[in-house]
Amino acid sequence: MPSVSSRLTGGAAVLLLATGLLSFPGLAPNPYVLSAGIVVLHYAVLATSWNFVGGFTGYLSLGHGALAGLGGYGTGLLVTKAGLNSFVALALAMLLVSALAVPIGMAALRVRGASFVIVSIALVLILLLVFQSWASLTGGSRGLVVPRPFDLSRPEHHRVFWFLFSGLLALALLAWWLIDRSRFGLGLKAIREDEDKAEALGTPTFAYKLVVFVVSAAFTALAGGLYALWFGDLDPVFQFSVLTGSYLVLMALLGGVRNLFGPLVGALVVGVALEYFKVEFGNTPLHLVATGVLLALVVLFMPDGVLPAAGSLLRRLRPAGEQASIRDVTAAELRERRRAEEVRR
Amino acid sequence: MASEIELVDIQAGYGRAAPVLRGFSVAVPAGSVVCLVGPNGAGKSTVLKVAAGLLRPRSGRLLVGGRDVTGLSPQRMLAAGVALVLQGHSVFREMTVAENVRLGGYTLTDQKRLAERVDFVKGLFPVVAERWGALAGLLSGGQQKQVEFARSLMVDPRVVLLDEPSMGLDPKATSTVFAQVRRMRDAGTAVLLVEQNARRALETADLGCVLDLGRVHLAGPAADLLADPQLGELYLGGRPGEKRPAAQEG
Structure with a gap:
């Protein structure tokens, strides 16, 4: 079952999205x-x-x-x-x-x-x-x-x-x-x-x-x-x-x-x-070059994407006592921990 | 005692190569652990593949609860009550313990029954309850193995097939895993265990079966096999009855 904090984050995201979708035509x-x-x-x-x-x-x-x-x-x-x-x-x-x-x-x-x-x-x-x-x-x-x-x-x-x-x-x-x-x-x-x-x-x-x-x-x-x-x-x-x-x-x-x-x-x-x-x-084909570069950067530095990377960064900034449950660990963090474990061995 | 699973005169192999199992027979009674030991290449894992429906035997019969299930697919074998726990770590590492366990009961459509089974495996394996929301990949090797056991018990199988459950585990985790095998047995499940750590496995099992060149070489109560001087020399790496330090085991 999702934690209270992840429910709140989800609710805030839905609210933000709904506000953006409803207001954009008026703001354009x-x-x-x-x-x-x-x-x-x-x-x-x-x-x-x-x-x-x-x-x-x-x-x-x-x-x-x-x-x-x-x-x-x-x-x-x-x-x-x-x-x-x-x-x-x-x-x-x-x-x-x-x-x-x-x-x-x-x-x-x-x-x-x-x-x-x-x-x-x-x-x-x-x-x-x-x-x-x-x-x-x-x-x-x-x-x-x-x-x-x-x-x-x-x-x-x-x-x-x-x-x-x-x-x-x-x-x-x-x-x-x-x-x-x-x-x-x-x-x-x-x-x-x-x-x-x-x-x-x-x-x-x-x-x-x-x-x-x-x-x-x-x-x-x-x-x-x-x-x-x-x-x-x-x-x-x-x-x-x-x-x-x-x-x-x-x-x-x-x-x-x-x-x-x-x-x-x-x-x-x-x-x-x-x-x-x-x-x-x-x-020009410049937009294609930029797209390729973006893809390479994502694969290299954020293999799980922007949202999981942002979530992981937020968790690192939180004081230790407020850190989220173990469930919120991303696949990239999991891989990183495994690598560190293997190096230790 | 009636057998939950019985392999009768099985001939099996891969492709057109010579058969790996040459007239192999074994029976696992309800609420007992039968351990298969033997040297590498003896055909231990092949026995489990046949029993799980992953390998169709060339001849012979496979009986589950007295019913002939020879040649059924792995899914139908699961439905017939045979669950396999693979060698190494086979948890879904990037899914939670809860998701892993629920996947074990994927064929159960009755939600009440599913909840009952979840409660049952949580009671049997405390680590599953403790780490319910954790990613399975973050657990230690021994804990992952217990999650696999719990997953295999979700469908309330008649028989659990365990392929080298202690593989890659440290001695402490190995002890925990074998203790959990005994708990599964005590809960009424028939366990067919294949294990390289022969001494440890025979200490856990009720019955033992020594496999060599695809045939039964020796069979009987596990305690008798442990005490057998021939077995001690050939397969257990020491004199019969000789106790080795725990650090050398596992």
Whole structure:
């Protein structure tokens, strides 16, 4: 059971997040800042969705960009070709992507480690080829224009979508939190630590991985579909990009994959940095170099992410009598202690 | 006394290589510890793999509670009441003791039963109750082994298979671990124990079985085996009945 201090910290984090989400549209000085905020919020939803698979099972997927792209194109095509209401199309696209995630997951989740990463990259590249080549349906390289769901001014359009993305983020966080505390979550975390051992103890590992992959795909598709309705223009090169998946991994690792708010914090840092680099340096590969450097720094100095590192720092600053329970020790601290123990021996 | 688990005339091996077990048989009665000893390569760990369903025997029968369970998967063996505690440390190091123990009862869906089992293992292994919220990786080797024992008992197994429980432990921790093995036995569980520390294991066990080249070389009450001059010379590194200082044990 969580300690009183961790409950208080959690409650404060939820309050801070809710305040930030509700007040940002009013504080944004212009529509550009609000639209940049939506891009960051979109990343936050995607990274949190990615963290259902990455955080719980330890399977690093670089293919989540493809699931978001499928959600976006699914929504766009159902609106433009089938004439469905935008939000009915969004829900239907989510269901279709979830259904498609079953055979994709069944194939991809049979392999582990680097092989899974490669399979996930292959998914993105195959879908990029399909959506570029099938121009009669998808518009190919010309892209697909998705009509706006509301007849609103540009600032109002942004404001409405800010709250829609906020609602989706809250839903994804709630789902992650519920799973984290469930028997299902316990099984998933055992898979992350040692899949064979978890299986030997009776955890249906493959079924669990598949279910959480489908849940992750559903949220990712919703984020992709909502983005399509907000942005209104889809291009296969950007929708089916390995870079998107890489950004999501970076965001989640940066914030901390074992923490509910980790991917959100990572999305804030990386999303804001990406926007900054694009605005300051234009269409140069500098933002990619900066992203690479950031990833290297995180892996070297904060392997568990910013939030666990900050928590650990806070605990060190506390007087000895007020130190938290042994449960709050991070995996990095655990490794450090083990190394020290081995050196002593 | 009826056997909880019985391996009958087992032939087993890996791939197409020659069999490791060549007609091996052993029976473990309820509430007793049976210890398998023997030199390296004798097939001790292979016996446990067969008993846990990790290795399908080429021939022979595996009976649990009198029911033929030959060839069942590890999960179904667990459901049949056979729990395996692996060699070395097999706790989930970055999960709490509580999470580790609850994972042991993962197949239990009845929450009341789960709570009862948790209370039972906490009573049997005080260290589990004391370090309930701690990360398992921070416990000492002996404490981790007790968490593994507790985890294995969560499903209330008929049989616990222990593969070298004293491996890598200091003498004090080894003593604690063997004391806990006796407590499991006293709680009614049948224990099949494989151990390199033959003398210590036979002191704990009720029955012993010396394995050599995949066959039973000697079998009988553990105390008799300990006193057997042939066994003392061959496997226990000294004369029968000769007591070694505790520091040399473990």
